Amino acid sequence: MAAKVDRLVVPRVSSGGERYTGLRAGIRSKRARFSIPVRLVSAVLAGLLLYWSCPPRELWWLSPIAVAGLVLAVRGGRARAGFWYGLLFGLAYTLPLLGWLLDFLGAQFGPWPWLGVCLVQALFFGLAGAGAARVTRLPAAPVWQAAVFLAAEVLRSALPFGGFPWGRLAFTQTDGVLLPLASLGGTALVGFAVALIGAGLAESVSRSPWPLGGVERGRGGIRGTVRLFVVPVCAVLVPVMAGLAVLPTVGAGSRSGTVTVAVVQGNAPNVGLDLLYRDEQLQANHIRAARRLAADVAAGRVRRPDFVLLPEQVGSWGAQRRDPALRRVAERIDAPVIVGGLAYGPDGGFSNRIVRWGPDNGATGEYVKQHLVPFAEKIPLRSVAGAVSPFVQRFQQDMTAGEDPGVLAAGPARLGVGICYDVAYDDVFREAARAGADLFALPTNNAWYGRSEMSYQQLAMARLRAVEHDRAALVAATSGVSAVVRPDGSVRRSTEQFTAETVVADVPLRSSNTVATFLGRYVTWLVTALGAGAVLSTSLRRYRDRAPRRAR
Numbered sequence: 151m152a153a154k155v156d157r158l159v160v161p162r163v164s165s166g167g168e169r170y171t172g173l174r175a176g177i178r179s180k181r182a183r184f185s186i187p188v189r190l191v192s193a194v195l196a197g198l199l200l201y202w203s204c205p206p207r208e209l210w211w212l213s214p215i216a217v218a219g220l221v222l223a224v225r226g227g228r229a230r231a232g233f234w235y236g237l238l239f240g241l242a243y244t245l246p247l248l249g250w251l252l253d254f255l256g257a258q259f260g261p262w263p264w265l266g267v268c269l270v271q272a273l274f275f276g277l278a279g280a281g282a283a284r285v286t287r288l289p290a291a292p293v294w295q296a297a298v299f300l301a302a303e304v305l306r307s308a309l310p311f312g313g314f315p316w317g318r319l320a321f322t323q324t325d326g327v328l329l330p331l332a333s334l335g336g337t338a339l340v341g342f343a344v345a346l347i348g349a350g351l352a353e354s355v356s357r358s359p360w361p362l363g364g365v366e367r368g369r370g371g372i373r374g375t376v377r378l379f380v381v382p383v384c385a386v387l388v389p390v391m392a393g394l395a396v397l398p399t400v401g402a403g404s405r406s407g408t409v410t411v412a413v414v415q416g417n418a419p420n421v422g423l424d425l426l427y428r429d430e431q432l433q434a435n436h437i438r439a440a441r442r443l444a445a446d447v448a449a450g451r452v453r454r455p456d457f458v459l460l461p462e463q464v465g466s467w468g469a470q471r472r473d474p475a476l477r478r479v480a481e482r483i484d485a486p487v488i489v490g491g492l493a494y495g496p497d498g499g500f501s502n503r504i505v506r507w508g509p510d511n512g513a514t515g516e517y518v519k520q521h522l523v524p525f526a527e528k529i530p531l532r533s534v535a536g537a538v539s540p541f542v543q544r545f546q547q548d549m550t551a552g553e554d555p556g557v558l559a560a561g562p563a564r565l566g567v568g569i570c571y572d573v574a575y576d577d578v579f580r581e582a583a584r585a586g587a588d589l590f591a592l593p594t595n596n597a598w599y600g601r602s603e604m605s606y607q608q609l610a611m612a613r614l615r616a617v618e619h620d621r622a623a624l625v626a627a628t629s630g631v632s633a634v635v636r637p638d639g640s641v642r643r644s645t646e647q648f649t650a651e652t653v654v655a656d657v658p659l660r661s662s663n664t665v666a667t668f669l670g671r672y673v674t675w676l677v678t679a680l681g682a683g684a685v686l687s688t689s690l691r692r693y694r695d696r697a698p699r700r701a702r
Contacts, residue, residue: 192223193235197242203322206606210326213319217348221295224283225356236279240272247317250602258423263538271306278302284688292349292385294684299345300338301681304674311524315574319344324613329639330396332618336576336670338677343389350385401638403620406588406661409563411624412455414439417650418597418629425597426544429466436464437475443652444482452654456561458487461626462569462593465491471513480509486560490569490593499550502527504567504593506558518552519569520578555581563589563659570594573611583619583667588659590623597629601647605631613639618666622657
């Protein structure tokens with residue numbers, strides 16, 4: 151007869167921590183069900199959302215959502231998969247963002263230069279995706295994911311051929327609550343805040359029960375739920391609160407005077423690549439517009455400006471710097487003329503410069519462009535570059551880059567200057583402010599790109615630089631968009647594209663500096679180091695975990 155064995159049932163008391171662990175395990179099981187097609191769609195839609203957040207649209211709040219879409223696509227996956235999702239994200243973003251390259255080169259060179267640039271840029275987004283996937287399992291993952299994203303941005307701003315910082319996260323925020331952070335940490339801090347909010351949103355979604363198939367609510371208790379959401383909620387709220395806290399200080403610096411400026415937009419023909427050989431027409435259009443200004447000043451219809459600002463590529467000078475037309479304009483208005491052009495130096499070097507033309511003594515101050523456009527102003531791989539660049543035939547030698555900050559005397563102002571592409575880089579206007587500039591100027595020639603969004607994207611960069619260093623900024627474009635930007639980043643006056651128009655306005659001078667003027671570079675280094683260190687720590691952890699298994 152079989153013995154009957156009674157089973158002793160012991161009641162089990164479950165702790166809140168176990169319920170919290172169970173909730174997380176349930177979420178992980180649901181998260182694992184994300185299919186590859188869903189991740190692919192998430193990455194592509196996120197890239198398109200990031201594009202739609204860019205100027206001229208004022209949809210800055212789409213940027214964090216776009217980052218959240220990428221983080222969700224790579225979350226829980228391997229770095230290799232994260233790279234491909236990031237690459238798709240980057241292509242979906244840069245192909246429409248840089249569509250003006252197709253407008254510029256497409257008729258003669260086809261889509262290949264545009265596709266090539268976008269693919270190279272997308273590779274860096276691929277690295278961001280791979281890094282974000284690797285650091286997902288670290289504590290406070292949104293912080294490390296945001297740092298990884300910014301580290302990839304810094305890398306693509308330096309490589310290859312001097313980098314291409316166009317389309318950084320910070321440049322989407324010129325109408326948003328995060329823009330004030332530029333005065334504390336420049337583009338790096340603004341971009342980090344955008345990415346941190348996005349990563350926090352992604353973490354909140356991944357930990358929420360309802361989007362993942364109905365994990366039972368409340369199993370972790372109130373304490374477990376708080377522990378589960380404290381990091382992602384802080385990642386979303388802290389940057390927003392910081393931006394709102396800094397907002398009252400933006401543009402509130404003390405004035406050191408006021409200056410009357412005239413920004414001349416003489417217009418240019420909308421002929422794309424044919425503009426390459428229209429230097430004389432560009433100069434004639436702007437000299438004509440400057441003469442009209444001089445006539446209006448003489449007749450009392452317009453106030454006499456303290457200086458006149460003309461765009462890039464208006465003049466062309468040899469080593470002797472003779473330009474009778476510019477000198478006569480300066481004499482008639484009785485004010486210095488600040489003008490961009492191509493010039494040879496005494497040593498035979500060729501460069502893109504801004505020259506101050508005085509009414510009495512001619513050319514007395516110059517700035518040489520520091521960041522040259524690859525395959526245009528400098529030609530890497532010149533022997534084969536002719537297949538993708540018309541500038542190989544136009545310029546038989548590379549331009550030389552400047553090294554010194556541009557600060558020119560312009561009436562009562564000390565004018566900090568950069569040329570076109572310079573504005574995308576952090577160092578040009580930062581060093582000008584540190585050297586004593588109390589007003590910024592950006593001469594540019596955007597007529598190459600037709601009626602595309604390029605001019606508005608560039609204006610957004612000038613607006614960020616204004617807030618970053620608490621300086622008013624003047625944008626003088628050959629065909630638009632020219633603008634007068636206040637120190638708080640708002641646009642006081644702007645022009646239409648492909649019109650001839652002169653803007654005369656009073657603008658404030660500022661001599662005080664922001665925190666970003668002195669510490670912005672260190673913020674960039676810190677965020678980059680955090681991102682690189684987070685990825686490195688995951689690699690070291692995997693190596694340590696594998697070592698015991700190899701020993702067996």
